[in-house]
Amino acid sequence: MPHIAILPSAVADQIAAGEVVERPASVVKELVENALDAGATSVDVVVESGGRTLVRVSDDGSGMSRDDAVLALARHATSKIRRAEDLVGVRSFGFRGEALPAICSVSHLDIETATADGEGTRVTAEGGTVQEVRDAARRRGTTVSVARLFYNAPAREKFMRSTRSEWRGISDAVVTAALVRRDVRFTLTHDGRPALALPAAPSLRSRVAAIFGARYADALVDVDDVAGAIGVCGLVERPADVGTASRRVFLVVNGRAVRDAGIVRAAEAAYRSTLPSGVRPSLFLDVTLPADEVDVNVHPAKAEVRFRDRWTVERAVERAVRRALGTPDSAADVGRAWQRGLLGDATPRPIEVDRSALRVDAPPPGGLFAADVDVADAPASVATAMREPEEEIAVPPLTQLRRTYMLFERDDGVVLIDQHSAHERVLYEQFMGALERGEAPSQRLLFPLTLHLGPAQGDAFDEHRDLFARLGFEVEGFGGHTLLVHSVPTPHPRFDAERCLRETLDTLTGDRHVGVHARHERLAATVACKAAIKAGDPLSLDEMRALFVALARTTLPAHDVHGRSTIVQLGWDEVDRRFGRR
Structure with a gap:
């Protein structure tokens, strides 16, 4: 007796169904995508008992003739492709010709369809076999x-989840389709109760709203960037809001x-130095x-893709998100409706570039208020950067509140x-520049500082010794874990170098970051936090102006290295509303 045999068609169909139809949500996804491929402008989804007893998807698309309606239940039948070459750059959702026959093989299926108002066709099938074909008016x-x-398929039915869980999956499938095709109207009903009613939307923000x-939608930041042939657009969460609500990835x-962990990691990498570890x-x-740069035919449910040059795509995503986070829109605010989004397109910017405005020179990389640093003594890379022409920044009249905020x-x-947050951001970017490109200028102390460290602090210093030198700390050993500090950076006149070093070493104790860039980020963020001016420090008008200009020239001015906001905006509409004027 031979060991190899051809499977019966019924068994083969159920195997195919296992690849395509994992749960009721898979049925909804496939049927909705078929409706969209048919040119539907309206899609209505009705489910009962989490899709266990009924899933019905209705559309106003092109419909099918009688012959096509019957043929659609045959395996490998499709209207989307004709030859293998058509798989390159295919834009339709469903193109394999397996969804309908796979669904039909494990259910009671009924199709009503018409290519024009009036005479249509109804096809009834069960377990993959057509039972009846008749005329139907629709x-x-x-x-x-x-x-x-x-x-x-009782084994498959036994592994279905609870009704609530299956319903949640169906809802997610419809929401995903609605976010992709914002030009289409969607409704979703569960057990006779309306769950979603989404009219066609003019933008992603409107659909999210x-x-x-x-x-929620109004608090998101617009992403819109092009890198070569790759375009990246959409919405991302402001760092100040991350962790305050459920995380959503689309x-x-x-x-x-699609699902793609690489793109998600690239987008999250753009949040470096704006979020604490573990927050996403x-x-x-x-x-x-370009269509020939991506392969969509790599997953049975078409949920994954393969890129020809993944690195380029991920770098484009990271750049686009990073640029979005560098705009004033990403700053925290109160009463955001006044700013932009659903109620208008006005985008106020707290930091304006005006070449005819007051010129305030940028502070040197050695410190925000260190006016006595000798540029000639700085390394060539730093000295060159200091002499590069900067754009002029319009500095508005500034007031200090509670010795903590500038208004x-x-x-x-x-x-x-x-x-403090603003100065922290400025110092972080300066220190990162020093760690990545060259040493920062420092000030020699008249009397060296003597630091007696514990074993853990001493080990942390030994591990980061060369990096401390790049930041402007000239330190030598004095036996055991005792250090002599001869030179320190000068971020501001009130800088406490000894306290900064001790607290930084305490923070770095037990540091597990192994990558070079990660070590640089960790050290720069820690030293910037400890070295920055503090809440309660009085600032002169010149110091406030210098801080304003320095912050304006950073890449991410709206966020400090811990994810807190440096800038908060309050619109006059909100102020008037609070005072009862609106």
Whole structure:
């Protein structure tokens, strides 16, 4: 007796169903995508008992003729492709010709369809076998009803999750489709109760607002960037808001919702130095690239893609998100509706560039207020950077509040800057530049500092000795774990070098970062935090101006290295509302 045999078609169909139809949400996804491929402008989804007893998807698309409706239930039948070459750059959602027959093989399936209002066709099938084909009067479009899913596959039915869990999966599938195709109207009903009613939306922000709420959507930051042939757009969470609500990740590649850990990591990498470790932001990103640079035919459910040059795509995503986080829109605010989004397009910017305005020279890399640093003594790379022409920054009238915040007025509101967080951001970027490109200038002490360290602190210093030197600390050993400090950086006149070194070494004790860049970021962030001016420090007008200009010239002015906001914006509309004027 031979050991190899051809499987019966019924068994083969159920195996195919196992690849495509994992749960009721898979049925909803496939049927909704078929509706969208048919040109639908309206899609209605009705489910009962979490999709266990019924899934019905209705659309107003192109519909099918009688012959096509019957043929659609045959394996490998598709209207999307004709030859192997068509798989390159395929833009349709469903193209393998397996979804409908796979669903039909494990359910009672009913199709009503018409290519024009009036005469249509109804096809009834069960367990993969067509039972009846007859005429049916209906409007143009298609309705597919799937009942008793997995009725003939008890092992699969046994592994279905609870009704609530299956319903959650269905809801996520519809939401995903709605986010991809914002030009289409969607409704979702569960056990007779409306769950979603989403009209066509003009933008991603509007769609997100309709699904998750206007306040959530309005707090997101726009991403819009092009790197060569790769475009990245969408919305990302402000660092100040990360962790305050449920995390949501939504990725689209060439019009197809996908899962891709590499893109997510690249987007999260853009948040470096703005978020504490372990906190992850919400992302709504749409990536477009040439069709021949991405393979969509690598996953049975078409949920993953393969890039020809993944590194370039991930770098484009990281750059786009990083640029978005560097705009004033990413700053925290109160009453954001006045600023932009659903109620308008006005985008106030607290830091304006005006070449005819007051010129305030940028502080040298050695420190924000260190005016006595000799440029000639600085390394060549730093000295060159200091002599490079800077754009002129318009500095508004500044006021210090509670010796903690700087305040200034704009036409559309009031802006507050946290002096410690702002200085921390400035120093972090300066220290990172010193660690990556060359040593920072320092000031020699008249009398060396003597530091007696514990064993753990001593080990932390030994591990980072060369990096401390780049930051401007000239230190030598004095036996055991005792150090003599001869030179220190000068970030501001009140800088306490001994306290900064001790607290930094305490923080670095037991540091487990192994990558060079990660070590640089860790050290720069720690020293910047300890060296920055503190809340309660009085600032002169010149010092406030210098801090304002230095912050304006950073890459991420709205966030400190811990994810806290440096800038908070309050619109006049919100102020008037608080005082009862609106």
